[in-house]
Amino acid sequence: MTKQERGIRTRQALICSAAEVFEQHGYVQTRLAEVSAHAGLSTGALHFHFRSKAALADAVESAASESLHRAAREAGQYPANALQSLTDISHVLACLLGRDVVVRAGVQLAQDRNREPSVDFHREWQDCVRQLLARAADEGSLADDVSQEDLATAVVAATMGFLSMSRKNEEWLARHSLTRFWRLILPRVATSRVRSSLAPAGTDSVAAAMAPLTGTVPGTFPQPRHPD
Amino acid sequence: MTKQERGIRTRQALICSAAEVFEQHGYVQTRLAEVSAHAGLSTGALHFHFRSKAALADAVESAASESLHRAAREAGQYPANALQSLTDISHVLACLLGRDVVVRAGVQLAQDRNREPSVDFHREWQDCVRQLLARAADEGSLADDVSQEDLATAVVAATMGFLSMSRKNEEWLARHSLTRFWRLILPRVATSRVRSSLAPAGTDSVAAAMAPLTGTVPGTFPQPRHPD
Numbered sequence: 245m246t247k248q249e250r251g252i253r254t255r256q257a258l259i260c261s262a263a264e265v266f267e268q269h270g271y272v273q274t275r276l277a278e279v280s281a282h283a284g285l286s287t288g289a290l291h292f293h294f295r296s297k298a299a300l301a302d303a304v305e306s307a308a309s310e311s312l313h314r315a316a317r318e319a320g321q322y323p324a325n326a327l328q329s330l331t332d333i334s335h336v337l338a339c340l341l342g343r344d345v346v347v348r349a350g351v352q353l354a355q356d357r358n359r360e361p362s363v364d365f366h367r368e369w370q371d372c373v374r375q376l377l378a379r380a381a382d383e384g385s386l387a388d389d390v391s392q393e394d395l396a397t398a399v400v401a402a403t404m405g406f407l408s409m410s411r412k413n414e415e416w417l418a419r420h421s422l423t424r425f426w427r428l429i430l431p432r433v434a435t436s437r438v439r440s441s442l443a444p445a446g447t448d449s450v451a452a453a454m455a456p457l458t459g460t461v462p463g464t465f466p467q468p469r470h471p472d
Numbered sequence: 473m474t475k476q477e478r479g480i481r482t483r484q485a486l487i488c489s490a491a492e493v494f495e496q497h498g499y500v501q502t503r504l505a506e507v508s509a510h511a512g513l514s515t516g517a518l519h520f521h522f523r524s525k526a527a528l529a530d531a532v533e534s535a536a537s538e539s540l541h542r543a544a545r546e547a548g549q550y551p552a553n554a555l556q557s558l559t560d561i562s563h564v565l566a567c568l569l570g571r572d573v574v575v576r577a578g579v580q581l582a583q584d585r586n587r588e589p590s591v592d593f594h595r596e597w598q599d600c601v602r603q604l605l606a607r608a609a610d611e612g613s614l615a616d617d618v619s620q621e622d623l624a625t626a627v628v629a630a631t632m633g634f635l636s637m638s639r640k641n642e643e644w645l646a647r648h649s650l651t652r653f654w655r656l657i658l659p660r661v662a663t664s665r666v667r668s669s670l671a672p673a674g675t676d677s678v679a680a681a682m683a684p685l686t687g688t689v690p691g692t693f694p695q696p697r698h699p700d
Binding site: 270272273355357358366390391393394395397398400401402403404405406407408409411412416421424425427428429432433 | 498500501583585586594618619621622623625626628629630631632633634635636637639640644649652653655656657660661
């Protein structure tokens with residue numbers, strides 16, 4: 245292993261360790277000494293990579309953002325229509341939030357009132373939902389009497405609710421919970437042309453998108469097969 | 473004013489002050505000295521009424537719970553069917569959360585991982601939604617092909633999402649935001665018999681239920697007109 249590779253690994257270990265400590269104690273109560281000890285490293289090693297707690301939190305947030313974007317790209321490229329893409333992406337993001345402490349901590353840090361977030365996850369998710377619903381309307385899979393803005397509001401609110409409820413009970417991020425939401429919504433907003441083909445539990449692309457993400461640490465994801 | 477009345481007023485002033493400080497700084501970072509100073513009272517007066525920060529947080533939580541229950545009872549008793557009651561109650565609770573710092577702080581304290589909550593607002597809201605949907609099914613206002621459990625999941629997730637998003641942008645608790653959700657959902661889950669009579673923005677009972685609650689402090693609400 246080269247010196248550069250060791251440096252990258254140390255940085256990743258510190259980001260993972262920080263995510264665990266941030267998730268457990270919150271931003272204000274996290275001590276850098278605990279982060280380095282938890283990673284089995286010296287405080288000197290930590291300060292070599294991150295000059296402050298704020299820089300470390302920014303790094304966790306960036307890693308979370310990168311993972312979410314990559315997972316959304318992976319999940320969104322296969323389904324036959326935009327409503328299914330949206331469904332699949334929501335399942336993959338929920339799965340990632342359930343499994344990956346860096347993603348969870350990053351999203352939580354972005355909502356922490358004691359620091360200035362570097363990523364606006366809410367805004368990015370709203371934009372993603374809006375774009376996919378506009379595509380669904382363009383391709384004729386959204387029923388004419390459905391207001392895109394009303395549906396976007398419902399989807400964003402519900403998905404943020406699943407995330408919020410999961411802090412007390414992780415069942416809310418389980419695939420069957422989100423499936424309940426889509427099973428109610430999809431048949432009632434889709435045109436008859438696509439209705440029967442829609443899968444509220446997500447398609448095979450959910451599993452395909454999750455497979456390379458399981459058990460990884462930030463920065464080690466394989467390149468997406470079809471980079472955008 | 474009798475000594476007892478003065479005592480009640482002091483206690484209410486401390487609960488309001490605590491709610492403001494808890495909301496701003498969170499449970500861990502709230503100092504009792506700041507709460508008493510913010511209420512224009514001595515720390516001695518505070519300790520006479522509340523023996524600890526935990527007791528003060530419990531009192532804020534209880535006051536929030538009392539306000540939410542009373543508002544839900546008020547809003548839920550007039551509408552002609554259970555789907556409209558659910559819609560009206562959600563509007564009143566959102567309005568209360570937007571206006572009343574004690575309610576906001578109480579709900580927030582119940583989610584704070586640094587203390588043991590004395591009220592489970594999530595569970596109470598879930599039970600309320602489930603009961604109203606069961607009533608809607610019984611009275612024949614819920615379409616046969618709608619799963620009560622799927623709809624309850626969607627309603628609970630979405631309403632918790634509105635609350636969660638409102639922490640960054642209070643527009644999410646505005647009546648027009650929640651109306652978007654109900655405008656999408658109601659016509660798609662109601663039977664044709666009640667569909668045209670449903671008001672996604674809520675009925676007059678929303679305003680009626682909010683009127684006595686505006687600008688009040690906990691414990692000073694008028695008695696409900698039809699106590700249950």
